[in-house]
Amino acid sequence: MSFDLTILGSSAALPTSRRFPTAQLLKAGERFFLIDCGEGTQIRLRQYGINPSRIHHILISHLHGDHVFGLFGLLSTLGMMGRKVPLHLYGPFELEEFMNSYSRFFGPLPFELVLRTPSENMDFIYESDELTISAIPLKHRVPAFGYLFREKKKPLNVRKEKIETLGLGIADIVKLKRGKDYVSKNGEVFPNSQLTLPPMHQRSYAYLSDTLFVPELAEYIKGVDLLFHEATFSERDKKLAKQTQHSTAAQAATLAKLAGVKKLLIGHFSSRYKEPVLLENEAKEVFKNTEGVNDGDIYSIQPERLSGE
Amino acid sequence: MSFDLTILGSSAALPTSRRFPTAQLLKAGERFFLIDCGEGTQIRLRQYGINPSRIHHILISHLHGDHVFGLFGLLSTLGMMGRKVPLHLYGPFELEEFMNSYSRFFGPLPFELVLRTPSENMDFIYESDELTISAIPLKHRVPAFGYLFREKKKPLNVRKEKIETLGLGIADIVKLKRGKDYVSKNGEVFPNSQLTLPPMHQRSYAYLSDTLFVPELAEYIKGVDLLFHEATFSERDKKLAKQTQHSTAAQAATLAKLAGVKKLLIGHFSSRYKEPVLLENEAKEVFKNTEGVNDGDIYSIQPERLSGE
Numbered sequence: 001m002s003f004d005l006t007i008l009g010s011s012a013a014l015p016t017s018r019r020f021p022t023a024q025l026l027k028a029g030e031r032f033f034l035i036d037c038g039e040g041t042q043i044r045l046r047q048y049g050i051n052p053s054r055i056h057h058i059l060i061s062h063l064h065g066d067h068v069f070g071l072f073g074l075l076s077t078l079g080m081m082g083r084k085v086p087l088h089l090y091g092p093f094e095l096e097e098f099m100n101s102y103s104r105f106f107g108p109l110p111f112e113l114v115l116r117t118p119s120e121n122m123d124f125i126y127e128s129d130e131l132t133i134s135a136i137p138l139k140h141r142v143p144a145f146g147y148l149f150r151e152k153k154k155p156l157n158v159r160k161e162k163i164e165t166l167g168l169g170i171a172d173i174v175k176l177k178r179g180k181d182y183v184s185k186n187g188e189v190f191p192n193s194q195l196t197l198p199p200m201h202q203r204s205y206a207y208l209s210d211t212l213f214v215p216e217l218a219e220y221i222k223g224v225d226l227l228f229h230e231a232t233f234s235e236r237d238k239k240l241a242k243q244t245q246h247s248t249a250a251q252a253a254t255l256a257k258l259a260g261v262k263k264l265l266i267g268h269f270s271s272r273y274k275e276p277v278l279l280e281n282e283a284k285e286v287f288k289n290t291e292g293v294n295d296g297d298i299y300s301i302q303p304e305r306l307s308g309e
Numbered sequence: 310m311s312f313d314l315t316i317l318g319s320s321a322a323l324p325t326s327r328r329f330p331t332a333q334l335l336k337a338g339e340r341f342f343l344i345d346c347g348e349g350t351q352i353r354l355r356q357y358g359i360n361p362s363r364i365h366h367i368l369i370s371h372l373h374g375d376h377v378f379g380l381f382g383l384l385s386t387l388g389m390m391g392r393k394v395p396l397h398l399y400g401p402f403e404l405e406e407f408m409n410s411y412s413r414f415f416g417p418l419p420f421e422l423v424l425r426t427p428s429e430n431m432d433f434i435y436e437s438d439e440l441t442i443s444a445i446p447l448k449h450r451v452p453a454f455g456y457l458f459r460e461k462k463k464p465l466n467v468r469k470e471k472i473e474t475l476g477l478g479i480a481d482i483v484k485l486k487r488g489k490d491y492v493s494k495n496g497e498v499f500p501n502s503q504l505t506l507p508p509m510h511q512r513s514y515a516y517l518s519d520t521l522f523v524p525e526l527a528e529y530i531k532g533v534d535l536l537f538h539e540a541t542f543s544e545r546d547k548k549l550a551k552q553t554q555h556s557t558a559a560q561a562a563t564l565a566k567l568a569g570v571k572k573l574l575i576g577h578f579s580s581r582y583k584e585p586v587l588l589e590n591e592a593k594e595v596f597k598n599t600e601g602v603n604d605g606d607i608y609s610i611q612p613e614r615l616s617g618e
Contacts, residue, residue: 013389017356021382039382040349047326065385065415073330073348073378080322094414101410105403106374 001029001130003151003203003301005226007293008044009036010267012232012246013066020044020295021066022268024228025055026149026205028131034058034074035147035207041070042077048296053081057126059133060091061209062144063098072102079110086112090125090135092143093117118145128152136220138211140245146208148221156196166190198305205301206261209268212242213251218258225301227256228293231266231279249279253286267293310338310439312460312512312610314535316602317353318345319576321541321555322375329353329604330375331577333537334364335458335514337440343367343383344456344516350379351386357605362390366435368442369400370518371453372407381411388419395421399434399444401452402426427454437461445529447520449554455517457530465505475499507614514610515570518577521551522560527567534610536565537602540575540588558588562595576602 004027009020021038025045032055034041045052052074061067078087089095096115103109118125118135126133129152136146155177162168172182182190206221209230221227229252233241241248247255249266256264264287269276280292313336318329330347334354341364343350354361361383370376387396398404405424412418427434427444435442438461445455464486471477481491491499515530518539530536538561542550550557556564558575565573573596578585589601 014386015352015355015382017352020352039379040352043324043326043329043349046324063414065381069378069382069385070348072374073324076374076378077323098414101414105372105407105410 001151001303002027003205003303005205005228005265005299005301006048006050007267007295007297007299008041008048009038010269010293010295010297011038011066012230012268012270013064014271015039015066016271018295019269019271021069022061022209023070024207025050028149028151031056031128031131033133033149036061036067036209037070037074038066039069039073042074044295045074052078053083055087056085057088058090059125059147059207060089060095061138061146061207062140062142063092063094064140064142064210067210068098071098072106075102075109075113076106083111086114088114088116088126090116090118090133090147091145094143134220136206136208136217138208138217139214140210140212144210146206146211146217146220148204148206148224150204150224151200151202153202154200156192156199158196162195166195168195201304201306203301203303208255210246212245213247213255215255215258218255221259221261223260223262225262226265226299227259227261227263228265228267229255230268231283231292232268232270234273234279235282237270237272249283250286253283253290256287256290262289263299264290265293265299266290310460310612311336312514312612314514314537314574314608314610315357315359316574316576316604316606316608317350317357318347319578319602319604319606320347320375321539321577321579322373323580324348324375325580327604328578328580330378331370331518332379333516334359337458337460340365340437340440342442342458345370345376345518346379346383347375348378348382351383353604354383361387362392364396365394366397367399368434368456368516369398369404370447370455370516371449371451372401372403373449373451373519376519377407380407381415384411384418384422385415392420395423397423397425397435399425399427399442399456401454403452443529445515445517445526447517447526448523449519449521453519455515455520455526455529457513457515457533459513459533460509460511462511463509465501465508467505471504475504477504510613510615512610512612517564519555521554522556522564524564524567527564530568530570532569532571534571535574535608536568536570536572537574537576538564539577540592540601541577541579543582543588544591546579546581558592559595562592562599565596565599571598572608573599574602574608575599 008023011019023041024035138144204224231249232246283290317332320328332350333344447453513533540558541555592599
């Protein structure tokens with residue numbers, strides 16, 4: 001299945017002419033997950049040729065304007081486009097009251113809004129056959145969550161040529177798919193790894209924004225394929241980052257290093273930096289495989305089989 | 310002074326990739342008046358090189374999302390840009406509660422918001438030395454107002470050559486500026502029109518959106534230089550226009566004709582029409598001097614002296 005991240009907005013609080021406020025779209029197979037919804041999200045979706053009706057899940061990190069001011073417009077549009085099926089909204093508790101204020105001023109939405117707030121004892125805030133999403137507690141000026149998207153482990157694939165040569169039946173194949181060894185009628189044991197393809201790698205994406213630099217967050221995101229971490233400030237504005245509970249580019253990179261992620265994306269750049277390449281360079285000094293994102297960028301994580309057969 | 314209208318958003322409820330929801334900016338001299346504030350207004354201001362801090366007056370037609378969803382973002386941005394001076398907000402009564410919900414979720418704004426709602430016995434909702442703004446009651450599904458901007462009459466200019474040849478003093482000039490005739494020391498009467506330049510035309514702009522076609526509205530906008538009238542629908546969707554309390558392009562043009570305006574702008578096009586030129590053509594059949602607007606268009610009304618000396 002596809003595992004594609006599209007950057008819809010990459011600015012921090014103040015948008016620029018080229019950077020809209022924060023929003024991202026993760027397409028996992030046929031499912032679209034919107035992550036945050038800054039002002040203009042629905043316009044970016046149009047501009048990038050994405051039908052907003054395909055979105056069934058919206059994950060909100062926190063209730064600051066640059067992450068939610070596009071929500072009313074998007075939901076209103078979905079209603080006008082004739083949506084009848086429920087929309088699932090995830091985020092801090094305050095979201096419920098915020099959405100109530102929508103209905104108060106603009107009338108009820110013509111579809112159900114299913115709200116879910118992460119709690120401490122919750123494994124997954126979302127789970128399907130293919131994917132799980134867990135929430136990660138961030139440290140910001142208001143309650144805030146990051147989100148970790150991870151593909152589920154898939155059943156093993158039995159090597160086609162072995163099915164023929166060994167004359168495997170359906171019951172044998174089911175057992176092999178579950179990881180068991182195969183024992184032939186004459187008692188010969190074939191180890192599972194000889195008859196199956198190496199398992200597929202479980203792809204993963206973590207989104208952390210907005211947050212103070214918290215080294216402990218690395219525990220949640222060990223070895224993910226792709227990490228987006230906010231990098232609002234340059235190292236020279238480290239004090240301001242701490243004071244506003246944001247991160248610097250180097251801090252984002254330090255977390256990527258601590259967690260051993262494969263690739264780091266940084267964004268949520270303060271508009272004070274005319275050239276965000278400065279922030280990218282600061283991060284690269286700590287963690288080489290870093291990229292500063294722009295609106296419209298797409299990052300695809302390709303499926304791959306784990307080696308080690 | 311300048312009298313320039315910039316179209317910031319020209320779509321109806323559903324934005325398209327090229328048309329943002331409704332917002333316009335009138336620059337009258339050094340003053341900027343924002344008219345409606347659909348989602349993305351602050352982004353359009355950036356894209357068109359307009360510093361949002363220069364806006365001190367925002368006029369809202371009505372509390373439908375496509376006219377106000379950009380308000381929270383814009384005000385929040387003004388706060389972050391360090392605004393301290395008051396901002397004047399005009400519009401229906403419900404605006405107050407709507408803005409209260411802003412402070413409830415996102416904290417107080419660091420500047421004063423001065424709200425004013427049009428009332429029946431109000432001449433002008435705004436008045437300065439140069440300009441008046443009056444509100445026009447529209448007919449829509451919720452309380453709605455149009456706005457009429459009109460330059461004030463300026464004092465007459467005395468012809469320089471006459472000052473010299475007749476040896477006019479300051480007291481004489483002041484009287485002439487007020488429209489009185491000049492009487493020389495030997496009793497000779499010089500009619501005012503011989504000693505002054507023809508008066509400047511008082512430029513005017515009317516904004517009517519959203520509204521059902523109401524012929525009586527023509528009375529409010531007789532002979533304006535520029536009229537923007539919503540034209541959400543084509544004539545073939547006339548029933549839908551009536552049902553949703555909107556206008557067709559031909560109805561907008563009919564109003565322009567009834568009011569004898571100089572030029573008609575139409576916009577707020579439903580996204581169902583891929584080619585709004587269809588709407589423009591329908592309007593032109595009724596009122597030739599019509600133009601369909603696009604985001605980024607600028608219309609300048611030039612100062613001119615009334616002829617007839």
